[in-house]
Amino acid sequence: MKASQQTPVVRQPVSVRLTLRARNCSRRQSRASCTCNNDTLPPAAESGRRRRELLTRRRVLHNFAACALCSQLLPPPSVQATEWSYLDPRSWAESSPTCGLGNMQSPIALSLEDAEQTNSGAAALTFQYGGRRPACVRDSGHGTMQVHFVGSQAPLLLVGSQQFQMQQFHFHAPSEHSLDGTRSAMEVHMVHRDTYSGQLLVVATLVRDRKAAQPNPALTAALQYVPRRKDGAGDDSSRESVDIPDGVDASWLLPKLHGVYMYSGSLTTPPCAESVMWCVHDATIEVPPQQVLAFSKQFGSNARPLQARNGRRLTYRLI
Numbered sequence: 001m002k003a004s005q006q007t008p009v010v011r012q013p014v015s016v017r018l019t020l021r022a023r024n025c026s027r028r029q030s031r032a033s034c035t036c037n038n039d040t041l042p043p044a045a046e047s048g049r050r051r052r053e054l055l056t057r058r059r060v061l062h063n064f065a066a067c068a069l070c071s072q073l074l075p076p077p078s079v080q081a082t083e084w085s086y087l088d089p090r091s092w093a094e095s096s097p098t099c100g101l102g103n104m105q106s107p108i109a110l111s112l113e114d115a116e117q118t119n120s121g122a123a124a125l126t127f128q129y130g131g132r133r134p135a136c137v138r139d140s141g142h143g144t145m146q147v148h149f150v151g152s153q154a155p156l157l158l159v160g161s162q163q164f165q166m167q168q169f170h171f172h173a174p175s176e177h178s179l180d181g182t183r184s185a186m187e188v189h190m191v192h193r194d195t196y197s198g199q200l201l202v203v204a205t206l207v208r209d210r211k212a213a214q215p216n217p218a219l220t221a222a223l224q225y226v227p228r229r230k231d232g233a234g235d236d237s238s239r240e241s242v243d244i245p246d247g248v249d250a251s252w253l254l255p256k257l258h259g260v261y262m263y264s265g266s267l268t269t270p271p272c273a274e275s276v277m278w279c280v281h282d283a284t285i286e287v288p289p290q291q292v293l294a295f296s297k298q299f300g301s302n303a304r305p306l307q308a309r310n311g312r313r314l315t316y317r318l319i
């Protein structure tokens with residue numbers, strides 16, 4: 001998961017939120033199409049923009065909320081930019097000491113034989129992900145793309161009576177966690193926050209590549225609409241957020257529910273804060289190799305090496 005998840009979310013009352021315009025959107029643009037940063041869309045996205053403009057007549061408020069919220073959620077690229085890369089993850093500790101000194105770091109190796117089974121007495125997990133939700137996508141600037149949801153319409157995860165709201169999901173290639181000694185082609189992190197305490201919970205699904213697999217529609221949408229870099233890493237305009245016209249159904253990222261590993265860990269990117277409850281599915285989803293290639297071609301390799309477990313409790317439960 002990304003460091004930007006640590007950025008405090010500025011929560012605005014709904015009535016205020018709906019009066020805000022997206023950054024770089026004029027009042028006319030906001031009311032007419034509410035497409036974040038229309039002027040920065042590359043030519044390839046023009047047809048998508050025209051389609052959005054036709055659809056928004058009946059979805060003005062819907063899109064307006066998405067646009068405004070993305071604008072608030074995502075700090076400007078200049079604020080987010082920090083100097084680190086996947087070329088040398090050990091160097092992260094120079095600017096973020098927890099990455100090197102922490103003893104509850106992620107990702108870790110997962111296997112059933114190392115886990116404590118907690119099928120009875122554990123809080124029930126209820127995924128309320130179904131249905132397309134308003135979403136936008138952007139290049140994180142650190143080797144992945146993030147799909148953000150509108151707060152009030154975001155997918156929910158209930159852990160017993162605790163309610164977690166999904167803020168965003170993003171991808172890694174190859175996977176960060178290993179399962180029974182194997183890393184998969186990709187991994188998706190669905191980042192949730194407790195709506196009351198602010199506790200972070202990340203649901204992870206490992207992704208396998210298989211020739212006969214159907215393209216995953218969530219990955220398809222993200223790849224289709226994420227802004228392309230024109231001038232390399234220095235092109236900040238590529239990090240603007242763009243609406244995904246028909247939204248995203250987060251359940252596309254869930255495997256057939258079987259079991260999950262849970263443990264206490266960290267962000268897998270600087271500042272590596274040890275404030276994350278991890279929930280990793282033991283089942284995978286599949287995508288065709290072309291989708292893995294399309295992601296890797298644009299973002300490269302973005303997986304942190306496995307970290308020591310240091311005696312942490314690892315539980316497994318059927319769901």
Ligand SMILES: [Zn+2]
Pocket residue numbers: 001002170171172189268
């Ligand atoms: Zn991640």
